[in-house]
Amino acid sequence: MPGEKIITFRIRRFDPEADSAPHWESYAVSVFEGMTVLEALHKIKAEQAPTLAWRSSCRMGVCGSCGMFVNQLPQLACQTQVLHLKADVISIEPLPNYPNVKDLVPDLQPLFEKHTQVKPFIIRLDDIQEMEHPAGEFLQTPEEREAFSQFTYCIKCGLCLAACPTVATDPHFLGPQALTQAYRYSADNRDDGVYNRLDSVDAFHGAYQCHMAGACSHACPKGVDPAFAIQLLKRTLVLDHFGFGKKEAQTAAVLPLADVVKALEEFAPPPRTVK
Amino acid sequence: MKNNQPARRLGLRGWVYAGKYSFERYLYLGHRLSGLGLVAYMVLHIVETANRMRGEQAWAELMALFASPPFKVIEYLLFALAVFHAMNGIRLFLVELAFFSGKPQEPVYPYKSSVLKHRPLTYVVMILAGLLMALGGSSLFFP
Amino acid sequence: MRETRFWSLHILVVPLILILLGAHFAIMHYAPIFYAMSVEKAREFATMIERGKSVGQFVIYILLLAAGLYHGLYGTRGILRELPLPATLAKWVDVGMVIFGVTIFALGVYVTWWTFSFDWGG
Numbered sequence: 001m002p003g004e005k006i007i008t009f010r011i012r013r014f015d016p017e018a019d020s021a022p023h024w025e026s027y028a029v030s031v032f033e034g035m036t037v038l039e040a041l042h043k044i045k046a047e048q049a050p051t052l053a054w055r056s057s058c059r060m061g062v063c064g065s066c067g068m069f070v071n072q073l074p075q076l077a078c079q080t081q082v083l084h085l086k087a088d089v090i091s092i093e094p095l096p097n098y099p100n101v102k103d104l105v106p107d108l109q110p111l112f113e114k115h116t117q118v119k120p121f122i123i124r125l126d127d128i129q130e131m132e133h134p135a136g137e138f139l140q141t142p143e144e145r146e147a148f149s150q151f152t153y154c155i156k157c158g159l160c161l162a163a164c165p166t167v168a169t170d171p172h173f174l175g176p177q178a179l180t181q182a183y184r185y186s187a188d189n190r191d192d193g194v195y196n197r198l199d200s201v202d203a204f205h206g207a208y209q210c211h212m213a214g215a216c217s218h219a220c221p222k223g224v225d226p227a228f229a230i231q232l233l234k235r236t237l238v239l240d241h242f243g244f245g246k247k248e249a250q251t252a253a254v255l256p257l258a259d260v261v262k263a264l265e266e267f268a269p270p271p272r273t274v275k
Numbered sequence: 276m277k278n279n280q281p282a283r284r285l286g287l288r289g290w291v292y293a294g295k296y297s298f299e300r301y302l303y304l305g306h307r308l309s310g311l312g313l314v315a316y317m318v319l320h321i322v323e324t325a326n327r328m329r330g331e332q333a334w335a336e337l338m339a340l341f342a343s344p345p346f347k348v349i350e351y352l353l354f355a356l357a358v359f360h361a362m363n364g365i366r367l368f369l370v371e372l373a374f375f376s377g378k379p380q381e382p383v384y385p386y387k388s389s390v391l392k393h394r395p396l397t398y399v400v401m402i403l404a405g406l407l408m409a410l411g412g413s414s415l416f417f418p
Numbered sequence: 419m420r421e422t423r424f425w426s427l428h429i430l431v432v433p434l435i436l437i438l439l440g441a442h443f444a445i446m447h448y449a450p451i452f453y454a455m456s457v458e459k460a461r462e463f464a465t466m467i468e469r470g471k472s473v474g475q476f477v478i479y480i481l482l483l484a485a486g487l488y489h490g491l492y493g494t495r496g497i498l499r500e501l502p503l504p505a506t507l508a509k510w511v512d513v514g515m516v517i518f519g520v521t522i523f524a525l526g527v528y529v530t531w532w533t534f535s536f537d538w539g540g
Contacts, residue, residue, distance in 0.1 A: 146378075146381075151379065163294065169500050204499060225382075310493050342458065
């Protein structure tokens with residue numbers, strides 16, 4: 001194939017059942033233009049190291065499974081093209097700041113535990129529900145949606161926690177992913193606001209352990225910009241503390257269920273385009 | 276098997292270096308170190324200036340010591356630390372309250388994070404810090 | 419306890435520190451630039467006492483002492499608490515920092531008051 005090049009992959013191998021300590025192995029792979037790190041790993045596994053373990057699924061930057069530490073940056077293996085790294089030797093390690101299950105597989109359990117701590121769902125004190133026991137439909141303008149839309153793109157790949165310097169020492173810090181989701185739901189006008197999440201985000205291990213190193217936003221493969229969400233969260237918390245928080249009137253109005261049904265009944269289906 | 280999994284938390288090394296990130300991550304480190312230096316100095320300074328209570332003679336001796344060249348250099352280093360911490364602190368004050376960072380927007384590749392959006396501010400405060408350090412140094416060493 | 423209470427104070431004293439510390443630098447270290455007094459003169463015992471006896475100076479020092487110590491020690495406490503400490507030690511970092519801060523503040527206030535009420539005759 002034109003433009004083909006031999007690249008050496010240095011991979012940190014560790015099998016907890018056989019090894020007492022991790023070690024590095026090198027594999028030379030013929031790489032072509034457009035080939036991703038994930039494809040190279042498949043090639044290594046097929047041709048040279050059948051026991052090599054990693055986790056991946058969608059191979060298109062959506063599932064967030066294949067996060068690994070490639071050439072000194074946490075990246076998704078499926079979104080990183082080998083030749084774009086512009087290096088003849090490429091090192092691959094499992095994500096730092098996570099327990100290492102085997103080879104390149106990190107244990108993302110801490111990420112999910114922190115995510116649940118910030119109550120990542122719509123909370124309303126008026127007890128009106130939209131999904132489980134619907135009583136109406138929450139209204140939202142495009143502008144209201146835009147206020148948090150960017151932060152909904154999180155795929156929970158965990159790269160931001162691997163990049164965060166605070167997570168490097170503090171196992172209790174909620175971390176960029178969870179705090180971003182805390183802001184994402186608090187800023188949603190269908191939610192009653194940050195008030196419901198104070199226990200987790202307004203504690204020592206919450207928002208203020210972020211010191212704006214910006215590494216999480218650098219690492220984020222989806223442009224979610226966790227660092228920005230955390231600063232917005234801090235601003236929200238401070239405003240709320242001084243009595244300028246979200247007012248009741250600012251939460252989304254509810255369209256009664258009967259009106260929703262009526263609107264649906266009145267809504268004519270589009271004309272058929274095929275017979 | 277779970278117990279055999281190395282935690283791989285980077286620890287203090289992770290504060291210093293954890294990968295090829297942009298220079299803002301080192302401003303974080305610098306802010307931290309300069310802050311610790313300034314706190315240590317502030318406490319020493321409060322204790323040291325309490326020496327005045329021991330009378331005029333003791334005070335004059337202390338001031339003579341501080342006028343010697345090695346202390347001039349230390350004094351300048353402290354000034355430089357304070358200037359860096361203050362200028363970077365102005366940036367953090369603004370950015371940590373979400374100013375100068377734009378508005379949330381749909382992520383479209385190539386992504387432009389808030390760190391990049393406020394980078395002009397970062398350059399301005401760093402240039403100001405450099406100027407103040409140069410000015411302070413010239414007036415201290417060449418009065 | 420809501421951390422916002424502590425953090426917002428930590429960040430809201432920043433402008434105060436910038437102004438007061440700026441003034442402190444101008445008076446003590448850059449006296450020649452700001453009001454044509456040599457640094458040696460600015461640091462003389464008599465000059466210091468005279469300065470310390472003005473109400474403005476007294477207020478500046480107490481405020482700077484409080485703001486600087488709070489900002490600095492809150493920051494230090496944050497750094498220490500980010501280390502993986504056992505829970506009891508983390509608690510002692512908080513308590514120790516408060517005790518230390520209050521002690522140093524008390525010393526600073528005492529010295530400032532001593533200067534303010536200094537009597538050359540006595």
